[in-house]
Amino acid sequence: LTRTLNFERKSTKCGVLWNSENVVPDRRHSEEKAGAVYYFVRQRAVIMDEEDITPDATADTNQISLRSKLYMRISDNLSKSQVKDLRALLVRDGHIGLARVEKARPLEIFNMLEDEDKIGEGRLALLIEVLKCLQKTKLAMEAEEVQRKEASVSTEKRKRSSAEPVDSTPCGKHFKPSFTRHGITSDRGHEFTSSTNSNDRSPEERNAACLQTESWHASPNDEDEIKDFPDIPFHGRQDDLSIIRQNFKDGRRIGLISGMPGVGKSRLAKEAAHQFVMERQQNVCLTRLDVKDFKTTDLILNTVFESLSVEPFTGPIPTPEYLVKALKKISQIKDFHLFVFDNADTILENDNLRTELLDVICRTVQATSQVFFLITSCRKFRLAKEQLIFFDIHLPPLHHSEATDLLMAIAPDVPPNHAAEIADLCGRLPLALVIAGNELRSGEGEGYTPEELIELLSSVMESPLSDEGYSKSEQVDSVLSSAVQKLTDVLKEHYAELNFIPGSFNTKAATAVTGKESTAVAKADALRPLRQRSLLEFDDSQERWAIHPLLQNLVQTSLSSHMDVGVTRRRYCIFFADALKEIGEAMAKDASRTMQNLTDEFPNIQKMMLEATNCADEDSYRAFIGAVSEGETVMNQYIPCTSIIPFYQACLSSATVQGTPEEQGKLLTVLGRAKGNHLGQYAEAFNNYMQAKALLEPLGMSTTLARLYSNIGYVYHTRG
Numbered sequence: 148l149t150r151t152l153n154f155e156r157k158s159t160k161c162g163v164l165w166n167s168e169n170v171v172p173d174r175r176h177s178e179e180k181a182g183a184v185y186y187f188v189r190q191r192a193v194i195m196d197e198e199d200i201t202p203d204a205t206a207d208t209n210q211i212s213l214r215s216k217l218y219m220r221i222s223d224n225l226s227k228s229q230v231k232d233l234r235a236l237l238v239r240d241g242h243i244g245l246a247r248v249e250k251a252r253p254l255e256i257f258n259m260l261e262d263e264d265k266i267g268e269g270r271l272a273l274l275i276e277v278l279k280c281l282q283k284t285k286l287a288m289e290a291e292e293v294q295r296k297e298a299s300v301s302t303e304k305r306k307r308s309s310a311e312p313v314d315s316t317p318c319g320k321h322f323k324p325s326f327t328r329h330g331i332t333s334d335r336g337h338e339f340t341s342s343t344n345s346n347d348r349s350p351e352e353r354n355a356a357c358l359q360t361e362s363w364h365a366s367p368n369d370e371d372e373i374k375d376f377p378d379i380p381f382h383g384r385q386d387d388l389s390i391i392r393q394n395f396k397d398g399r400r401i402g403l404i405s406g407m408p409g410v411g412k413s414r415l416a417k418e419a420a421h422q423f424v425m426e427r428q429q430n431v432c433l434t435r436l437d438v439k440d441f442k443t444t445d446l447i448l449n450t451v452f453e454s455l456s457v458e459p460f461t462g463p464i465p466t467p468e469y470l471v472k473a474l475k476k477i478s479q480i481k482d483f484h485l486f487v488f489d490n491a492d493t494i495l496e497n498d499n500l501r502t503e504l505l506d507v508i509c510r511t512v513q514a515t516s517q518v519f520f521l522i523t524s525c526r527k528f529r530l531a532k533e534q535l536i537f538f539d540i541h542l543p544p545l546h547h548s549e550a551t552d553l554l555m556a557i558a559p560d561v562p563p564n565h566a567a568e569i570a571d572l573c574g575r576l577p578l579a580l581v582i583a584g585n586e587l588r589s590g591e592g593e594g595y596t597p598e599e600l601i602e603l604l605s606s607v608m609e610s611p612l613s614d615e616g617y618s619k620s621e622q623v624d625s626v627l628s629s630a631v632q633k634l635t636d637v638l639k640e641h642y643a644e645l646n647f648i649p650g651s652f653n654t655k656a657a658t659a660v661t662g663k664e665s666t667a668v669a670k671a672d673a674l675r676p677l678r679q680r681s682l683l684e685f686d687d688s689q690e691r692w693a694i695h696p697l698l699q700n701l702v703q704t705s706l707s708s709h710m711d712v713g714v715t716r717r718r719y720c721i722f723f724a725d726a727l728k729e730i731g732e733a734m735a736k737d738a739s740r741t742m743q744n745l746t747d748e749f750p751n752i753q754k755m756m757l758e759a760t761n762c763a764d765e766d767s768y769r770a771f772i773g774a775v776s777e778g779e780t781v782m783n784q785y786i787p788c789t790s791i792i793p794f795y796q797a798c799l800s801s802a803t804v805q806g807t808p809e810e811q812g813k814l815l816t817v818l819g820r821a822k823g824n825h826l827g828q829y830a831e832a833f834n835n836y837m838q839a840k841a842l843l844e845p846l847g848m849s850t851t852l853a854r855l856y857s858n859i860g861y862v863y864h865t866r867g
Contacts, residue, residue: 269298383549406542409578439490557584572604650750731778788825
């Protein structure tokens, strides 16, 4: 009864009236849309009926569900103070009212969240995020596992309930179209139109046409129905996992995973981190940082210190006095902490940065046995004097049998002899194998047959290449390029737009950069189909997407012409300027969590500041002014002056056209402060201050003017 009432309520919101016999489209909808919504609701009704009558569903009523067991485990493992924190988190973010949870127990709170449709079957993102905030990492990972299992079961139920004729499309290849003015467009970019006018057909004919096009329609607000594709199950590398586990057990707490691009370093680190968390009974805090292209260490180290409940330091590196106090506090921690520094090549290639980072993490692990580090990089390094705490693993390509098994796990219909040959032609590199496997299992006319892929890769091997590493690189490039070039024009455009983001990104960023009206549409039209082809990576623990560096280079050179650079740049700059503003506002409230967000968004914010010189429209300017107002402290502390000063100058140029005198004065003030503090250019800074003074004094007293006087006084004090 509850499911029926909830379904009736949701269906009415979609613009339809539902009863047990049929579905009647609301007259406010056009007949063409009504036919599609009719089919969507009928599909959901069939699913409900099947859940009520299938033997599996009947059997399940006699058992406690995985979700209920999870709720019980969480309830049993929360202390009184953590329960209070749970209530405070949910109330503060507006998920539930204070009066309802003031005296509620965890189980009651979870039931309330389900009643409010905040969480449910296959939808535990809010619960996972709360557990991470409470530093219940192991419970969060258990919740992620339950979510994956429930999502998988839900997907299978939808497939069994579909009224479509059975086809031969492999599992996971059904797409959800979005309706356009001219027809139904799937997220592969194909357009389905009828030869007859929709207005000339009866409702029954239109509904039948919907049945023939796709399995069901996802509306812009139907985000919960669009599931993120999980990782392909981990294959091989069991010896390497055992080495990592044994070294950690033996007291070596700094590990390096090195190897050529595409060999699987990040995936091995992720799997090792998962095992690390699951094997320990105490609370474990897992922090993963993608440090690709980082050219400073202060943000990385401060994120580590914040996670260890140590106040962050100021300046480019921690002072000796600060380290003494910090390490004394770190020595008292009781929980386990694992930090994964992924893609650390840029830092390790710079002698100064490498020394700064390794010196601090070595001293950290010497101060406590509870902290561990795992670093991935193409570049090797050694800690000759620290062999008691350091170990390294260099990854070769997969063994022949492991590579073949991985390929056949993705494309099980490929004959074993062809799979073995393709695995060798892919250099036995996981990245190439995964993408090749997805191309092999694509639908008719979209992917390769095994024979076609063998012919393609063999043609690369015919070129006379003496260096084996270069040969493998060519093989990988060939596989990646073929997968990218087979995308539809729509997906090529979206892929190029997403590639404009240099670092990892969340779904909201993808929605903004691709210009979609909602996160659900962005997932359906761009993220889902690209992820399905393994052209996007997804970190479910942080809910962030990323493009592999090898693919980033390929997309940059081959697909840039498929997007409107000006439009994409503007969307990008506005979104990440707002992100910087939010980070600046949040830093004072929750430094630990905000520091992690800043680290995640650091390369994206830095690029936004550099691209600002090409965004002179009013919307971009307003976003930039907000970022300057709230994010100045963050920028001055963590972002290099080579990015800050051009950004302030670009904002000032726009302010002379679109800004107020107060905004111009403020920008001149922050520009002068950056020149003085970062570059020591006090004469230029003083000139900027005088220009700001002339603009601000006629407006009367303000905090901006007071700060300006303070800056002028500092110049007089230091320079005379």
